[in-house]
Amino acid sequence: MRPCILVLDAHYLPSALTRSFMAVAISWRSRTSPRVPVPSLQHAVAPTSVSPSRLDFRLFACGKLSGGICRGTAQAQSVPAPVSFRLMSAVPCRAARFPTPRHCLSASYACRAADRDGVAVEQSTEVEGHSSTSPSNGDLLRSPALERNDFARENVGGIHVIIGPMFAGKTTALLQRIREEADAGRRVSLVKSDKDNRYAVSAVVSHDGVQMPCVAVPTLASFREHVGEEAYKQMEVIGIDESQFFDDLLEFCQGAADLDNKTVIVAGLDGDFLRRRFGSALDLIPLADSVTKLHARCELCNQPAPFTFRKTVDTETEVIGGADVYMPVCRHHFVSGQIAVETARSVLQVHQESRRSALSVAKEVTA
Numbered sequence: 001m002r003p004c005i006l007v008l009d010a011h012y013l014p015s016a017l018t019r020s021f022m023a024v025a026i027s028w029r030s031r032t033s034p035r036v037p038v039p040s041l042q043h044a045v046a047p048t049s050v051s052p053s054r055l056d057f058r059l060f061a062c063g064k065l066s067g068g069i070c071r072g073t074a075q076a077q078s079v080p081a082p083v084s085f086r087l088m089s090a091v092p093c094r095a096a097r098f099p100t101p102r103h104c105l106s107a108s109y110a111c112r113a114a115d116r117d118g119v120a121v122e123q124s125t126e127v128e129g130h131s132s133t134s135p136s137n138g139d140l141l142r143s144p145a146l147e148r149n150d151f152a153r154e155n156v157g158g159i160h161v162i163i164g165p166m167f168a169g170k171t172t173a174l175l176q177r178i179r180e181e182a183d184a185g186r187r188v189s190l191v192k193s194d195k196d197n198r199y200a201v202s203a204v205v206s207h208d209g210v211q212m213p214c215v216a217v218p219t220l221a222s223f224r225e226h227v228g229e230e231a232y233k234q235m236e237v238i239g240i241d242e243s244q245f246f247d248d249l250l251e252f253c254q255g256a257a258d259l260d261n262k263t264v265i266v267a268g269l270d271g272d273f274l275r276r277r278f279g280s281a282l283d284l285i286p287l288a289d290s291v292t293k294l295h296a297r298c299e300l301c302n303q304p305a306p307f308t309f310r311k312t313v314d315t316e317t318e319v320i321g322g323a324d325v326y327m328p329v330c331r332h333h334f335v336s337g338q339i340a341v342e343t344a345r346s347v348l349q350v351h352q353e354s355r356r357s358a359l360s361v362a363k364e365v366t367a
């Protein structure tokens with residue numbers, strides 16, 4: 001019985017195979033046990049409509065080899081075409097280091113950890129009935145072909161966008177994602193606009209006071225300069241808060257995800273106090289892997305609140321503030337609030353105009 005991480009690779013995939021085939025295909029032979037099913041196959045289900053040209057599917061399973069059964073949960077990433085699996089390696093590891101499948105999010109992480117712990121790849125075999133071009137046992141981790149074609153691909157980047165009004169929990173969600181990624185062993189970094197100095201200068205802070213240190217910069221290009229190229233290269237996950245204030249958001253995220261293989265998690269407002277697009281979070285949507293719109297609670301009726309209402313008479317787009325200046329509102333209260341604001345504004349305008357003309361009359365009379 002030996003704690004293992006199984007790294008399964010699924011390249012060279014015939015595209016016509018079905019989900020059910022996948023389920024039976026994912027099994028493997030070892031020297032000690034005849035056939036070991038990988039559990040929780042529902043996690044490894046590929047979409048039914050797939051492009052045969054995108055043959056990149058990965059399945060990572062964490063579990064213990066015990067009595068011929070692999071216990072644990074499979075994790076799938078980047079799920080295009082099904083499916084013929086070839087077991088690339090069974091990497092012995094210290095199970096305690098990987099207590100949950102979450103810790104097996106990345107095969108290279110597992111392999112790097114195994115490498116760090118000085119454990120060699122123990123076994124390489126293939127799923128019955130499918131040809132394999134695997135290198136011989138023991139060489140898998142260091143195979144240049146593998147690094148180039150397989151493990152390098154696992155490090156593929158991504159863009160995840162979290163939008164919504166103020167107080168919706170965007171910062172909370174971002175901090176949670178970053179913490180999860182850090183717990184999974186990925187190198188994370190957090191950046192926010194230096195315009196946001198409400199709660200702290202060098203920390204991302206939620207309205208609840210949950211916080212995490214960050215780099216505060218005027219532009220994302222300057223973030224890269226600030227941390228330096230070597231540190232940037234090392235980063236695997238970059239969290240961006242207050243994205244509405246970054247003019248170079250689109251350019252940075254595209255480069256980071258497409259070219260530099262970073263996972264970028266972006267949190268920011270989608271709309272301003274008049275529900276106009278704010279910044280360029282919306283431009284990221286066609287490039288994004290996931291988009292989440294969060295709602296707050298309407299301060300006037302406690303219904304879901306997708307909009308932000310400004311309580312002051314400022315008219316410029318950018319006004320830094322919290323609950324003193326803004327409140328989240330539902331559609332009904334946004335619309336009625338705007339009507340009230342517009343009415344008050346026009347009453348004020350009429351009042352100011354009549355005051356101005358009264359003053360000029362008074363000036364003429366006294367002249």
Ligand SMILES: Nc1ncnc2c1ncn2[C@@H]1O[C@H](COP(=O)(O)OP(=O)(O)O)[C@@H](O)[C@H]1O
Nearest residue numbers: 166167168169170171172206207208296297328
């Ligand atoms: N009207 C409201 N609706 C929802 N949450 C609110 C409201 N007012 C204050 N909060 C608090 O704000 C927290 C969310 O803060 P945060 O994650 O910083 O939001 P965001 O980044 O979207 O502005 C909530 O957990 C809640 O405690």
Ligand SMILES: Cc1cn([C@H]2C[C@H](O)[C@@H](COP(=O)(O)O)O2)c(=O)[nH]c1=O
Nearest residue numbers: 165166167272273308317318319320321
């Ligand atoms: C609606 C709106 C907001 N802002 C500012 C106010 C705050 O400083 C941030 C949003 O912070 P949060 O983390 O989402 O609570 O943006 C603005 O400048 N203009 C606006 O219209």
